Amino acid sequence: MCGIVAYIGHRQAYPVIIKGLKRLEYRGYDSAGVALLNHGLKLYKKKGKVAALEEITVGKDLDGHIGIGHTRWATHGEPSDRNAHPHQSSNGKLAMIHNGIIENYAALKSELIKKGYVFHSDTDTEVLLNFIEDIQKNNGGTLEEALRIALKRVVGAYVVVLIDKDNPDTLIAARKGSPLVIGIGKNEHFLASDASPIIEYTKEVVYVNDYQIAIIKSDELILKNLGNERQTPFIQKLDLELAAIEKGGYDHFMLKEIFEQPDTIRDCLRGRLDVQQCTITMAGIQNNIEQIKNANRILIVACGTSWHAGLIAEYIIEELCRIPVEVEYASEFRYRNPIIHKGDMIIAISQSGETADTLVAIEKAKEQGAVILGIVNVVGSSISRISHAGAYTHAGPEIGVASTKAFTAQLTVLAMVALKIAKERETISHDRYLHLLEELNDLPEKVSHILARAEHIKNVALKYKDVINALYLGRGYNFPVALEGALKLKEISYIHAEGYPAAEMKHGPIALVDESLPVIFVATKDAYHEKIVSNIQEIKARKGKVIAVITEGDETITGMADDILPVPEADEVIAPVISVIPLQLFSYYIGIAKGYDVDKPRNLAKSVTVE
């Protein structure tokens, strides 16, 4: 949430920052701004996307080799020019960008108001900045010292980056709870919320840890803790290519990412699944297999789409491994003093690896002795670093705000993890194990097969683009797919949609059914097929419109539904990876037909680093 970029070095800072902000726009896009230092401090900011900021800077003085930039997802104060970052301190000397929330900002603000400070925005950021200025004024020390003192009083999460008119050769940054990566070039440094603005300049990066302060010059990077002790930067090599974060000929990142799924699933299986040898190799799991296989209970924590992947994992793990599983919203789990026993295992699922609620939830569980297994997409992210064990999903950068390829990669990894545990616990027969390995192996081809029929899905979607509500129903493994389908439609087409277990609809949602309500059934052939056929009949009897995701050749449902979205046959354990694909495309085409920016839907952000 909120994207930050900063540069110091021999290049002009402005173009580096603007390009970087565009790459980070998925994190927030309601306003943007930049501050540059060069014989004084220049600040430009504008409500709207980065393109709007570029427009107002045409013809302006953009010279400067040190600068900071920000793309905002509003927390304190509406999206507006004056609430956009960077903010300037009261004496005009400091400028700061911030990602996160200062929870005790109201108390700090009233202290400062009593001292005569006047505020020009509604943000918590301006409060923190003036608090830092005030400390420096009273203590007479350096900005670094003032920042250190200020951060000890701050409650909340932050990445902050400051520039100082009086020290035009230094950037100062600090982190707690929000991500910060520093790229190390030749006599230059790049700072960003993730590596995407950095990779075209350097592959050497340092991930800043919580409670660290970075003092950065063109040719020097110093890391310190809040106790003013120097810490050695751990330099890592990025394994990321520029092409992976560009649209590559597609109209939208979302479409590109949907169409990448055969490849991302293949990448996820590569080097792990070996059908001939009948093995799954996952070093991160294998190294901790004793603890994992002997877990008394598994708790899955996640948010959003990743939570839906967790729900599907609950079905898979309970069936294959016979270990009880509970799936929790991370935001609820972290605050309700959960009971965690020794021997419990927590699986944290996260695309970004930075979601604040998931991160704090596992930190708390770790303190109580749980083993943490991270299923994460972004390599080197906070969740991956604090987990004891884990497996990356290898889906590559996901830029469209609505998650697609990360979800199917999560399901693929979770199925492999479950199979591996089941094998170790001997809760699965050899034949079933081999069959599921083959099913996993066939996934990329089956997904390609569905994508080749995108035009049919588009035609169905266009028929329903003007509906106001939609109901998604599924049973068993396909129930969470119904939830995910409804979420996708809400996110990018702003149509109200609800997902329900198909049988549960009799306890409420059926009251909504009339000829104007489309009901999307996820009804591939599985153990519940006959039951869901009855549910379809119940909707038809009330004149609802039925759109059904079905297994190819399912004559029964074809004869009943208004529209069908056929997918290849698959074992029910694997089926969600297949049945979600038409629902992703269905939402995409409706969003586009309604003229919305599907990559950056209103009010949403890709990486939710505030709670």
Ligand code: G6P
């Ligand atoms: C945001 C994103 C969703 C994502 C959720 C959890 O809401 O827009 O696409 O599913 O956060 O994010 P995570 O990175 O933890 O999977």
